[in-house]
Amino acid sequence: MSSCTAPNNVEQALGDKILHFGLGAEPQYLDPHLASSVSAHNVIIALIEGLVSEDPKTLKPVPGVAERWEISEDGLVYTFHFRKNAKWSNGDPVTANDFVYSYRRILNPNLASQYASMLHGLKNARRYHREGTSWEEANVGVVAIDEHTLQLTLENPTPYFLELLNHYSWFPAHPPTIEKFDAFAKQGTSWTRPGNYVGNGPFVLSDHKVNSVIEVTKNPNYWDADTVSLNKIRFYPIESADTEERAFRSGFLHLTQTVSPDRIDYLKENYPDLIHFESYLGTYFYRFNLDKAPFDDVRVRLAFNLATDRKAIVEKVTKGGQTPAVCFTPPETGGFTPKARFKFDPDKAKALLQDYLNDKGLKSFPKIELKYNTSEGHKKVAEALQGMWKENLGVEIQLLNMEWKVFLSTIAKRDFSIARAGWIGDYVDANTFLHMWRTEDGHNNTGWSNARYDELLDLAARESNATRRFSLFDECEKLLSEHAPILPIYFYVHVTLRSPTVKGWHPTLLDHHPYKYVRLLKGKE
Amino acid sequence: MSKFILLRILQAIPTLLVIATLTFFMTRMAPGGPFDSEKNIPAEIKAKLESHFGLDKPLHEQYFLYLQNLLHGDLGPSFKYMGWEVSELIAKAFPVSAQLGLLSLGIALLLGLPTGIIAALRKNSKYDYLLMTIAMIGICLPTFVLGPLLILIFSSWLGWLPPLGWYALSDMFLPSLTLGLFYAAYIARLTRAGMLETLNQDYIRTARAKGASPLRVISRHALKGGLLPVVTFLGPAFAGLISGSFIIESIFFIPGLGKFFVTAAFNRDYTMVLGTVLFYACLIIILNLIVDVIQATLDPRSRNL
Numbered sequence: 001m002s003s004c005t006a007p008n009n010v011e012q013a014l015g016d017k018i019l020h021f022g023l024g025a026e027p028q029y030l031d032p033h034l035a036s037s038v039s040a041h042n043v044i045i046a047l048i049e050g051l052v053s054e055d056p057k058t059l060k061p062v063p064g065v066a067e068r069w070e071i072s073e074d075g076l077v078y079t080f081h082f083r084k085n086a087k088w089s090n091g092d093p094v095t096a097n098d099f100v101y102s103y104r105r106i107l108n109p110n111l112a113s114q115y116a117s118m119l120h121g122l123k124n125a126r127r128y129h130r131e132g133t134s135w136e137e138a139n140v141g142v143v144a145i146d147e148h149t150l151q152l153t154l155e156n157p158t159p160y161f162l163e164l165l166n167h168y169s170w171f172p173a174h175p176p177t178i179e180k181f182d183a184f185a186k187q188g189t190s191w192t193r194p195g196n197y198v199g200n201g202p203f204v205l206s207d208h209k210v211n212s213v214i215e216v217t218k219n220p221n222y223w224d225a226d227t228v229s230l231n232k233i234r235f236y237p238i239e240s241a242d243t244e245e246r247a248f249r250s251g252f253l254h255l256t257q258t259v260s261p262d263r264i265d266y267l268k269e270n271y272p273d274l275i276h277f278e279s280y281l282g283t284y285f286y287r288f289n290l291d292k293a294p295f296d297d298v299r300v301r302l303a304f305n306l307a308t309d310r311k312a313i314v315e316k317v318t319k320g321g322q323t324p325a326v327c328f329t330p331p332e333t334g335g336f337t338p339k340a341r342f343k344f345d346p347d348k349a350k351a352l353l354q355d356y357l358n359d360k361g362l363k364s365f366p367k368i369e370l371k372y373n374t375s376e377g378h379k380k381v382a383e384a385l386q387g388m389w390k391e392n393l394g395v396e397i398q399l400l401n402m403e404w405k406v407f408l409s410t411i412a413k414r415d416f417s418i419a420r421a422g423w424i425g426d427y428v429d430a431n432t433f434l435h436m437w438r439t440e441d442g443h444n445n446t447g448w449s450n451a452r453y454d455e456l457l458d459l460a461a462r463e464s465n466a467t468r469r470f471s472l473f474d475e476c477e478k479l480l481s482e483h484a485p486i487l488p489i490y491f492y493v494h495v496t497l498r499s500p501t502v503k504g505w506h507p508t509l510l511d512h513h514p515y516k517y518v519r520l521l522k523g524k525e
Numbered sequence: 526m527s528k529f530i531l532l533r534i535l536q537a538i539p540t541l542l543v544i545a546t547l548t549f550f551m552t553r554m555a556p557g558g559p560f561d562s563e564k565n566i567p568a569e570i571k572a573k574l575e576s577h578f579g580l581d582k583p584l585h586e587q588y589f590l591y592l593q594n595l596l597h598g599d600l601g602p603s604f605k606y607m608g609w610e611v612s613e614l615i616a617k618a619f620p621v622s623a624q625l626g627l628l629s630l631g632i633a634l635l636l637g638l639p640t641g642i643i644a645a646l647r648k649n650s651k652y653d654y655l656l657m658t659i660a661m662i663g664i665c666l667p668t669f670v671l672g673p674l675l676i677l678i679f680s681s682w683l684g685w686l687p688p689l690g691w692y693a694l695s696d697m698f699l700p701s702l703t704l705g706l707f708y709a710a711y712i713a714r715l716t717r718a719g720m721l722e723t724l725n726q727d728y729i730r731t732a733r734a735k736g737a738s739p740l741r742v743i744s745r746h747a748l749k750g751g752l753l754p755v756v757t758f759l760g761p762a763f764a765g766l767i768s769g770s771f772i773i774e775s776i777f778f779i780p781g782l783g784k785f786f787v788t789a790a791f792n793r794d795y796t797m798v799l800g801t802v803l804f805y806a807c808l809i810i811i812l813n814l815i816v817d818v819i820q821a822t823l824d825p826r827s828r829n830l
Binding site for chain 2: 026028029030034036109113114115116117130186189190191192193209210212236238239240242243246247249250252404405406410412422442443
């Protein structure tokens, strides 16, 4: 480690208790009802608290604004009892009506929130959000029984409902502030600037210089302020992984958002105590386009899947501790681990492809394109697969990298044969992964539609028994592996550099870290 | 002279209009839009989102609306940095870039000019070859190599300077040096060439024959003519320097204009692209005008051109 003559941020932080946080990207929004990125999440959870909060180790729901709650026997009605000392940062009490207002705001179609559908589990929420029904008429399942009691009624018993509440889309916004800035149904207002922002979280927004720093300072009005050890958190939107690493190594940052894949080997060898590999709830995969030949034929899709040596990809290409994706939902997602069905069997792959070629009267397989968004990491994986498929199937694949926005519009237009994709879970339940392959889901983008699959998910949504629910999910996974509209490759791992002085920071599947438990100390905890 | 300046300003108006028009339509022709993301949103929600920012109107209507707002100095809201106006983001980022640019220019001139003059005076000597070789390396070495290299030496090994940021005075040295060295190399070569040409002129010989001291010949006579190519180069170079450098800003994590300029294109942040392009165009026009005025002062012949 290098050291500058003046004490660096990390050394100084032991005294001033400021956490210096590598944020990656500058968030587009700091409004919980409009946010749509990991970087926004990382800042918003410092500023706002939902009905429940998270256990720093398990992410299990612990009391937040609500000090206790009851769930009806049928699992449909949740009654939350607010703590009396829950306050907004300006001193106003946090009331049940603030939540009604907030849910009405995010579901308001005129706000055009990208994450409003997260609330569709609320009874009639979809009617109001998507079907043009007025709020009064729609009778959405959110009622303030009194100032300190909120009742939420769901469409279906949702076993992961409390976990869902820790997604920022369920967070409250301070109604008088929203009204003051006319932001109820409007984007791009300035209520989210320092000085204007009123939150109810452990910190308040004290500074925001775009592309430079977002600073939050301990909120004395927070009900659990005594637990909060940090005085400030400074978030730095450093997009370059190399710059982030230099910042970390010079003691400017306590932790980085990412690590450049090319640097992993070096850092593993030289700084084994500082580099961390933590499971992350996400799957890296490829989509097939079922609208077009040759991937309209299931034999071809299966052949490509069987010709993919996922173990070799994670061991020789990505090398960041990823695990081979032998199913689509990552293992242990909310207690559910699908059976391993996407296997490597080059002989069977070859036979299937030959069968297809004979059937179609083709001498050779047509040359096809694999599209991916420009990135060194994606390129390496694509090249490895290109070689693997050439070797195992004798097919020629042309690689085509595209700038991000061009790539997105290409996928949306379904102008591809094979395309790279990734999916990070929004909450710890298999539904966040399996839902996207429903016929009508906007993320499907493969052209695959299976009535039984949709039905299984409907059944799972109404099922409250975990074992039966998991077996329905597993049946979905089985259908996915049999029809193979996708090619899962690996499960993500979050690779990060972290100073040993950061305590109370535990690896969690969603990479969530409630800041109120974070401490900066030398030596052992 | 004032007529000349006025004419140039009038000429700038159609230039800016052409730039605004081309940029407007080119950004719209690029596939994808500011609100495309990996998380698909239903078409009607996306339509609402676009209508928030007038993107649902016919393109020509959007164009005229943009020009109309532009006349009032309104560059519109940024689509990427929600809640911020393009003009205020430029107003915050430009001083940073200008600071970095000016410091770099200072370093470039401080190193480049004496190097060029010495090389010219000691033409074809070992000093000349050595200095020009260094300058050539300086030109060839890209900033994304030089930057990390300087960080490695001054920050990681010696621990003298911080590797990134734009908070204290000490933060400014490495990025300014990285950017300045590249320009110093250019200036050195241009100064040398300009000086050599001037030193062969008749009036220099006359000055020498009249018994002027070598120092006086250089400072009063040769330098004035010899610097002309440097001044010509400095106009656009200065505009480039103070309008930000994406690479330097990324390496050293500096909140300058270069980053806004480049990422705006990737984000399809239409208003930000237009704002930064127009701002950059204005800068170039103004600086070129200043260069022309300086040139006219240095070289009376160019006044009539």
